Amino acid sequence: RTPAPWQHLAAAPQGPACTPCHRRPQGEPCSGRSAALRARMEERLLGARFRYLNQQLYTGSSRDAARLFRADPAAFHLYHRGFERQVRRWPERPVQRIVRYLRRRPASLVVADFGCGDCTLAASVRNRVHCFDLVPLNPRVTVCDMAEVPLADESVDVAVFCLALMGTNLQEILGEANRVLKSGGTLMVAEVASRFEDIRAFLKAMAQLGFKTVSKDLSSSYFYVLEFAKTGPCRPGPTPGLRLRPCLYKRR
Numbered sequence: 001r002t003p004a005p006w007q008h009l010a011a012a013p014q015g016p017a018c019t020p021c022h023r024r025p026q027g028e029p030c031s032g033r034s035a036a037l038r039a040r041m042e043e044r045l046l047g048a049r050f051r052y053l054n055q056q057l058y059t060g061s062s063r064d065a066a067r068l069f070r071a072d073p074a075a076f077h078l079y080h081r082g083f084e085r086q087v088r089r090w091p092e093r094p095v096q097r098i099v100r101y102l103r104r105r106p107a108s109l110v111v112a113d114f115g116c117g118d119c120t121l122a123a124s125v126r127n128r129v130h131c132f133d134l135v136p137l138n139p140r141v142t143v144c145d146m147a148e149v150p151l152a153d154e155s156v157d158v159a160v161f162c163l164a165l166m167g168t169n170l171q172e173i174l175g176e177a178n179r180v181l182k183s184g185g186t187l188m189v190a191e192v193a194s195r196f197e198d199i200r201a202f203l204k205a206m207a208q209l210g211f212k213t214v215s216k217d218l219s220s221s222y223f224y225v226l227e228f229a230k231t232g233p234c235r236p237g238p239t240p241g242l243r244l245r246p247c248l249y250k251r252r
């Protein structure tokens with residue numbers, strides 16, 4: 001199974017023991033080893049905070065996430081630092097796949113990027129891109145919960161969720177994408193491979209939400225890229241297959 005994306009953050013390297021700062025005679029400058037120890041401890045602390053935040057994001061609703069980051073914008077920046085460090089280690093950034101996809105299609109298509117992060121997508125294509133996230137990492141961001149975006153019904157051609165299906169209210173979030181997409185419009189989902197419990201059941205549930213599978217790239221052990229076309233509005237009723245495992249990790 002693919003390691004959860006944040007694993008590295010907790011895995012602080014083991015270094016030699018060194019004299020704790022409080023045992024040094026007063027006024028003596030901190031040795032290189034003390035500074036290294038301190039940096040390692042800080043890193044561990046950040047790792048622990050990050051794991052806690054990450055768990056909250058994947059185990060609560062999108063509304064809970066909105067409340068969390070509104071109350072503590074610093075937490076958001078910590079989360080993003082962790083996110084950036086992780087995706088830099090992957091062989092390819094999933095958002096680059098979406099960029100390549102959009103570059104092959106007409107630049108006139110209007111795009112909505114749900115959970116846009118630092119707006120890499122908007123900055124990389126010529127299309128008009130509506131960028132939605134909980135805190136503005138970039139001036140292009142419209143701050144909102146992705147379950148309730150300020151767009152008219154059937155107003156966009158392409159909706160994107162790139163590593164952004166975090167809330168437990170998946171049906172509501174994808175229902176919002178369905179609402180803003182034009183009929184026949186495209187939904188692109190890039191998501192961590194190990195989150196899918198049963199991809200067939202997931203795609204079946206997507207069909208019930210009004211999204212026909214157009215293509216699926218399951219070749220990467222890091223992330224899947226799924227392309228859907230909107231066939232119509234969401235059909236009501238339970239969608240038991242619409243489940244994604246939270247992207248949690250254990251401290252190693």
Ligand code: SAH
Pocket residue numbers: 061062063065066083094095114115116117118120132133134135144145146147161162163164166167
């Ligand atoms: N799509 C970007 C960022 C992915 S990280 C990329 O691929 O680079 C996931 C993003 O989803 C984060 O920026 C996070 O803040 C955002 N997010 C999580 N829950 C959200 C919600 N309820 N509403 C809006 N954005 C949300």
